Every structure is written in C-alpha cells, then in structure tokens.
Amino acid sequence: MEDIVAQVKSLAQGVVVATHNSILQSLRELYLSLETRQDTMQRISYADAFCVIWPQLGLSKTGVDTFTANNTTKHLSDLGVRSAVYHNIQSLAPALLELPEFLAQTKYQDITSPVHTPLQKAFNTELPGFLWAQTQPEVFRHFNQFMMAQHADMPHWLDLYPIEQRCEGVAPEQVLFVDVGGGIGHQCVALREKIPAVENKVILQDLDVVIAQAIKHEGVEAMPHDFMQAQPINGSRFYYMRNIMHDYPEEKAVIILKNLISALGPDSVILIDDMVLPGSGVHFHATQIDITMMSVLASHERTISQWYTLMEKAGLKIKQIYTYNNRYDSVLECVPTE
Known part of the structure; x- marks a missing residue:
C-alpha cells in the first residue's frame, strides 16, 4: 500500500492543472467506491463539524499526545481559504439544510424568485441574498475574501x-x-x-x-x-x-x-x-x-x-x-x- 501511495504522489508532482484534477477525481471515485455504510455515515454526518473545527486546528495526530501541521494547515493559513470555509458554513449551509423541505413544500418546482428561496427561510428575512449579506458585515467580509481566493493558482x-x-x-x-x-x-x-x-x-x-x-x-x-x-x-x-x-x-x-x-x-x-x-x-x-x-x-x-x-x-x-x-x-x- 505504501508503494501505491508513493507512486500516486510521484505521478501528481509537476503535472498540469487538468491532469492534477483528473488524478484527484479518480482517487475520489475510488475512495467512494470503497466506503462502507459506516464510512459514508461518518463522512457526511461529521462534515460540518470538521469544517468548523479544522480552520482552527488543521493538525494531524502522529503519536500519543503528538500533533504536526499537515497540508490542510498550509492551505488554511491563507485568509481567502479560511473565508471560504466561514462563508459556506455561516451563509450557505443553513440555506442548503432548508432545501429538501423547501422543495417538498413547493412540489419540486424550479426556484425562480430571489426572494423566495431556502435562504429567506433559513435566516428569517424577506431580502434577496445579496441584500441580506450586506446587512451582515462579517458575512460580507468573508464573501469578498472568498471571491478573491476562489480562482487562486488557476489559469486566468x-x-x-x-x-x-x-x-x-x-x-x-x-x-x-x-x-x-x-x-x-x-x-x-x-x-x-x-x-x-x-x-x-x-x-x-x-x-x-x-x-x-x-x-x-x-x-x-x-x-x-x-x-x-x-x-x-x-x-x-x-x-x-x-x-x-x-x-x-x-x-x-x-x-x-x-x-x-x-x-x-x-x-x-x-x-x-x-x-x-x-x-x-x-x-x-x-x-x-x-x-x-x-x-x-x-x-x-x-x-x-x-x-x-x-x-x-x-x-x-x-x-x-x-x-x-x-x-x-x-x-x-x-x-x-x-
């Protein structure tokens, strides 16, 4: 197994973005295909908790009472990446959690009105999404930082x-x-x-x-x-x-x-x-x-x-x-x- 991991890491070094993303996609599909029922439950049910905690930690446990910085730590040291996490947890996740019930209540019709979406229900507002965000200074600050970071290190x-x-x-x-x-x-x-x-x-x-x-x-x-x-x-x-x-x-x-x-x-x-x-x-x-x-x-x-x-x-x-x-x-x- 260690030889396989080393081979994949070597393959991913110095490749173009398209090849890098293709490797990640293949590995993701492989991982999902090997998940047990318990694995799936753990990954999805703890996803939000992981995102909330890891921006503060970003550590890997390497032994008894021993932790070290990892690749996630490096990425989360970037202000834009941290803002992306906060933006998605604070602003988007509550609306997405309302989506299944919202669609059931509207009989799964296309959502066409910006003042009648899961966001209004999640935040008890009558404002459209962008106007609501402007009333939330912290939300708006993270959003602007996220916009700067989302295309970083990619072709322009x-x-x-x-x-x-x-x-x-x-x-x-x-x-x-x-x-x-x-x-x-x-x-x-x-x-x-x-x-x-x-x-x-x-x-x-x-x-x-x-x-x-x-x-x-x-x-x-x-x-x-x-x-x-x-x-x-x-x-x-x-x-x-x-x-x-x-x-x-x-x-x-x-x-x-x-x-x-x-x-x-x-x-x-x-x-x-x-x-x-x-x-x-x-x-x-x-x-x-x-x-x-x-x-x-x-x-x-x-x-x-x-x-x-x-x-x-x-x-x-x-x-x-x-x-x-x-x-x-x-x-x-x-x-x-x-």
Missing part, C-alpha cells in the same frame, strides 16, 4: 483572451475597461499588470459598501454603481462581468445586460466571465455551485445552449467563447445583434 482569463490584440485602435480618451460589479478590484489590478503600456482608464464599479473595501491602485478608478441601473460610462472598449450572471435568474440577467447594451460604442464588447457547462457529465465542483446558486439566489450555472438563449433574449450575440481552465470558467465575448 487574461492568459487566454487576446487582450493586447483587442486593445488595438483604442482612442486616447476612450475608457479601456469597466469592471461591472467587480468587487474589490482584483481583476482591474490584474489587467493593469498584464498590459501596463495601455494607459486608458480602468474603472471598477460596485455598490458603495463594496467600493469602500476596494484595493487601492493608482491605475484603477473606483466608482459606486448599481448594475440594475443604466450604465453611466459610455463607449468603453470592454465591459467586463465576472461571476455576475450566474447570480441572477433569466429575467434579472436580461435587465443587467440591457443596461450595458445602451452604453456600448461602435467598438465596444461585453466580456462575460462565468462557467459554460457541457450538456452532461459535469464535474461535481460545478454542480455544487449550481445547487448553491439555486438555493440562495434562485439562479444557476448555465450550459452553452442556455447562454445562447440568454444572449438572444437580451439582444446580444456571442462572437467567441474562450474557456481558460478545466473548471469550465470561460469568457464569452458578446456584441449587439443589430
């Missing part, structure tokens, strides 16, 4: 999207990049570092409460804006939205997109950075997020056919899709149909 959209080529011909006074609902600004900073020679304006937009926590960067202008309202910056070369569309059901997503369309110039494009799922065989990481979106926001991750349907409803067409990692994260380059 700027690794694949031909940003330099698409910047050609930008007028001297033209805004280059508007990050719509961009959180605290890590994508704006990444763009500045990718193309430092392009000095046109880069603008971060989000709600006041988020902008107050924005990263300070001399090349990024922060602007309070609600993307449910008309876009105030006209004619930017890029309007970028990362993980925005998956937060909203169809009706709301169309409104957000139409607010952007009205601001587009002749050479503007909308860049939507989100998951683009295949029609079947989706990795469990994506299905976990899909179920979460349904439970707390009445939304979902979208398949490629659902993306085309959404764009058509909004009055856009997809020029090209750039899938930049094996988690289905993709940039959809979109322009008006007219």
